[in-house]
Amino acid sequence: MTAPVSPVAPKSERDRVIVFDTTMRDGEQSPGASMSLQEKLELAKILEEMRVDVIEAGFPIASNGDFEAVRQVSEIVTESTICGLARAGMADIDRCAEAIKKAKRGRIHTFLSTSPSHRDHILRASQDDILEMITKSVGYARNLCGDVEWSAQDATRTEQDFLRRCVEAAIRAGATTINIPDTVGYTYPSEYAEIFVDLIANVPGADEVIFSTHCHNDLGLAVANSLAGVQGGARQVEVAINGIGERAGNAALEEIVMALKVRGDRLPQWTGIETQHITRASRYVSAITGFPVQFNKAIVGKNAFAHESGIHQDGMLKDRGTYEIMTPESVGQGASNLVMGKHSGRHAFREKLKSLGYELGQNALNEAFQRFKDLADKKKHVFDDDIVALVDDALASQ
Ligand code: KIV
Ligand code: ZN
Numbered sequence: 324m325t326a327p328v329s330p331v332a333p334k335s336e337r338d339r340v341i342v343f344d345t346t347m348r349d350g351e352q353s354p355g356a357s358m359s360l361q362e363k364l365e366l367a368k369i370l371e372e373m374r375v376d377v378i379e380a381g382f383p384i385a386s387n388g389d390f391e392a393v394r395q396v397s398e399i400v401t402e403s404t405i406c407g408l409a410r411a412g413m414a415d416i417d418r419c420a421e422a423i424k425k426a427k428r429g430r431i432h433t434f435l436s437t438s439p440s441h442r443d444h445i446l447r448a449s450q451d452d453i454l455e456m457i458t459k460s461v462g463y464a465r466n467l468c469g470d471v472e473w474s475a476q477d478a479t480r481t482e483q484d485f486l487r488r489c490v491e492a493a494i495r496a497g498a499t500t501i502n503i504p505d506t507v508g509y510t511y512p513s514e515y516a517e518i519f520v521d522l523i524a525n526v527p528g529a530d531e532v533i534f535s536t537h538c539h540n541d542l543g544l545a546v547a548n549s550l551a552g553v554q555g556g557a558r559q560v561e562v563a564i565n566g567i568g569e570r571a572g573n574a575a576l577e578e579i580v581m582a583l584k585v586r587g588d589r590l591p592q593w594t595g596i597e598t599q600h601i602t603r604a605s606r607y608v609s610a611i612t613g614f615p616v617q618f619n620k621a622i623v624g625k626n627a628f629a630h631e632s633g634i635h636q637d638g639m640l641k642d643r644g645t646y647e648i649m650t651p652e653s654v655g656q657g658a659s660n661l662v663m664g665k666h667s668g669r670h671a672f673r674e675k676l677k678s679l680g681y682e683l684g685q686n687a688l689n690e691a692f693q694r695f696k697d698l699a700d701k702k703k704h705v706f707d708d709d710i711v712a713l714v715d716d717a718l719a720s721q
Contacts, residue, residue: 341376342560394421435457505539580601599653
């Protein structure tokens, strides 16, 4: 059997997409998903092994536990940049700088809302006030750390001309990464791509910084929007394992990474993620948060590489590429699974019998197959033991 192949275009450094994992910060903001210090340290090691570029380990001023997690992750991780979140005030930024002090590579991520809704109802601030706060907070952070990310909270509901001025102020004050969050999961792909195209073309200094996506999944568009952002010029994606995060969650790391990898024929952008660690990371996050992964979840769901229909099983037995666009091995999911059920065909049934040690003649095979179909009509899961029992019965009745 041949593995599916996707022709990959030559990779250039300017198309490299930085993977910023926020499972431990935005992901942990999912109600009920809090993680212990030990769990965060273990997860940080998995993310580092997976070659995640930036790990956002927490929001240091939010609690002593969050501070300690960012501080200790900074001590044990050497390959990834460690980032902490801070609002636009000096106390937040100081606490964040303190937490990442020991990191080999540390980042302060500071943010401020820019949309009319947040300006009027949360901050009660004018546009000029916002611009001043950006200049002060980013400049203050930049004096403490050479790597500063600035996020325009609720960017996608912000007037585009004002967003340009905010981004310009952040760049002038020393931001090295500019994040354009779709905080409430409101945008759609072509619109989100246009925001990046416009900012990159029109904001002075834009070519000196990295632009980042940060998409929430309220309309189920987080992954599509993130990929559109990348096509619009973003070179960092903010993601969470299994897509956990506030409300409907963040863009799922595994989906974006595999979309870029599998469609390397179409998308020149690429990540440095070692994808064979993806399933381990997914299962670990599910175990520590208690959030189950839905069976049909792309990439990491237990059915993502399971085939039940006879037509699909027959195709799979002839060539895996007929019904799989990536191998389960490439994401650490073990092997493809031909599930025996009422839609299974004779070809898969014969292969299943072979794997169980049976080589039946035509009559016995027909008899056993008929019994299998009758059973599968009545029973949701047909296990190997059921098949052994019905084959033995069929053979006895010959
Ligand atoms: O969704 C959001 O706007 C955020 C920011 C804090 C980056 O999570
Ligand atoms: Zn968010």
